Amino acid sequence: MLIPLIIIGIVILFVLFIYNSLITTKMRVSEALSQIDVQLKRRADLIPNLVETVKGYATHEKELFEKVTKERTALISAKGTGEKAAANNQLTQTLKSIFAVAENYPDLKASQNFLELSEELSDTENKIAYARQFYNSSVLDFNTKIKTFPNALFSGLLNFKEAEFFETSAEEKQPVKVKF
Amino acid sequence: MFLFVIFISTVVYVFSKALGYGPSLVGFALIISGIMSIGSYYYSDKLVLAISGAKKIEKKDNPELFNTVENLCIGAGLPKPNIYIIDDPSPNAFATGRNPNHAVVCVTTGLLQTLNKSELEGVTAHELSHVKNYDTRLMGIVSILVGFVAIISNIFFRSLWFGGGRDSDRESSNAQSIFLIVGIVFAVLSPIAATLIQLAVSRKREFLADASGALLTRYPQGLASALEKISKYPKPLKTASNATAHLFIINPFKGKDTKQWFSSLFDTHPPVEERIKILRSM
Numbered sequence: 001m002l003i004p005l006i007i008i009g010i011v012i013l014f015v016l017f018i019y020n021s022l023i024t025t026k027m028r029v030s031e032a033l034s035q036i037d038v039q040l041k042r043r044a045d046l047i048p049n050l051v052e053t054v055k056g057y058a059t060h061e062k063e064l065f066e067k068v069t070k071e072r073t074a075l076i077s078a079k080g081t082g083e084k085a086a087a088n089n090q091l092t093q094t095l096k097s098i099f100a101v102a103e104n105y106p107d108l109k110a111s112q113n114f115l116e117l118s119e120e121l122s123d124t125e126n127k128i129a130y131a132r133q134f135y136n137s138s139v140l141d142f143n144t145k146i147k148t149f150p151n152a153l154f155s156g157l158l159n160f161k162e163a164e165f166f167e168t169s170a171e172e173k174q175p176v177k178v179k180f
Numbered sequence: 181m182f183l184f185v186i187f188i189s190t191v192v193y194v195f196s197k198a199l200g201y202g203p204s205l206v207g208f209a210l211i212i213s214g215i216m217s218i219g220s221y222y223y224s225d226k227l228v229l230a231i232s233g234a235k236k237i238e239k240k241d242n243p244e245l246f247n248t249v250e251n252l253c254i255g256a257g258l259p260k261p262n263i264y265i266i267d268d269p270s271p272n273a274f275a276t277g278r279n280p281n282h283a284v285v286c287v288t289t290g291l292l293q294t295l296n297k298s299e300l301e302g303v304t305a306h307e308l309s310h311v312k313n314y315d316t317r318l319m320g321i322v323s324i325l326v327g328f329v330a331i332i333s334n335i336f337f338r339s340l341w342f343g344g345g346r347d348s349d350r351e352s353s354n355a356q357s358i359f360l361i362v363g364i365v366f367a368v369l370s371p372i373a374a375t376l377i378q379l380a381v382s383r384k385r386e387f388l389a390d391a392s393g394a395l396l397t398r399y400p401q402g403l404a405s406a407l408e409k410i411s412k413y414p415k416p417l418k419t420a421s422n423a424t425a426h427l428f429i430i431n432p433f434k435g436k437d438t439k440q441w442f443s444s445l446f447d448t449h450p451p452v453e454e455r456i457k458i459l460r461s462m
Contacts, residue, residue, distance in 0.1 A: 127250075133255050
């Protein structure tokens with residue numbers, strides 16, 4: 001009578017440890033995701049400033065400004081990693097177009113405001129990239145933990161599902177089209 | 181680490197058998213060594229910075245360095261450490277701090293001038309990996325153990341001199357003399373052995389930091405070419421001392437390149453050529 005009880009006790013302890021380990025890793029994944037959001041928001045906040053600065057010099061690029069503002073809104077309201085990744089890429093492409101436009105206006109290129117904004121935007125792009133990298137590493141960690149033995153035995157029971165990687169879908173991987 | 185603990189247990193066992201002391205000796209030596217090391221562990225960052233004459237910087241002082249460190253911290257999931265600069269033309273860098281929340285990263289002005297962006301990222305990633313892998317804590321524990329071994333050997337010698345406690349049982353006196361002889365050999369060699377083990381651990385952690393840094397930047401060539409540039413610089417770092425030498429990315433005392441096996445056991449860092457070779461083959 002005692003031995004089966006001890007075995008059951010050990011198994012329960014084991015499951016507890018596994019649960020704690022999986023929860024900790026899962027929390028890290030959610031934190032990493034919110035870090036990406038922080039950086040995406042940072043970039044979104046810089047956009048209106050950029051539009052105003054460029055507008056001051058390149059007055060007739062109205063279409064482009066409207067496009068970028070629309071895509072900025074799309075990014076802010078995107079939910080889920082797939083949507084966010086897509087919105088992010090869309091915005092990046094349009095921003096490239098804006099910077100290409102700026103090449104035509106030497107006064108704009110020389111303005112202090114524009115220079116600082118470009119620096120900030122470029123730094124934010126780097127930060128987004130690193131945040132994505134960290135998120136994907138955390139997801140890899142979590143998914144691996146769920147699937148390896150012995151955790152695999154219990155992860156279904158304890159309701160742990162795989163997390164998604166922050167990646168671009170096939171259509172977004174097309175080469176950038178710079179439109180004026 | 182495990183082997184180190186076994187090594188120490190063996191040493192202690194031999195000593196106590198030889199002298200007839202009990203386990204209280206162990207506790208005593210451990211406490212003294214612990215006290216000596218805990219202070220340096222908690223204040224490791226302040227101590228090193230004071231010795232090296234480093235100055236703290238804010239974002240406006242050097243935005244490129246600041247952003248590099250900040251971005252890599254995002255990639256590693258670490259909180260941003262305090263950043264310091266040492267004014268010295270010799271390129272070098274170090275990181276210290278007992279855990280990621282109390283960490284410090286420091287570079288020399290020479291480093292900032294010599295390296296390009298991807299090389300600077302490589303070096304910074306290496307230093308942040310030291311923080312992430314809790315290397316300061318590990319080396320702190322190792323040095324406690326080394327100190328412990330040194331103290332025990334010391335006590336052993338003193339007891340021999342002044343006549344230690346003996347088992348009154350005559351029959352065991354033969355066994356006791358054997359232990360005595362082995363004990364003397366141990367007492368002489370074990371502090372040296374402990375130091376060698378400490379240096380071996382240090383070298384292993386350097387390789388680990390290289391690898392973790394490469395994983396962080398996904399670009400091992402950056403660190404490889406940085407190491408090449410740094411190792412070519414002829415002059416040693418002015419404010420480095422023996423106490424802080426092991427923290428830097430490359431040994432700040434530029435000795436001649438000795439490939440002899442014996443003296444390389446005493447290096448805190450693995451040879452640069454090997455580190456570069458490993459990085460380039462990733």
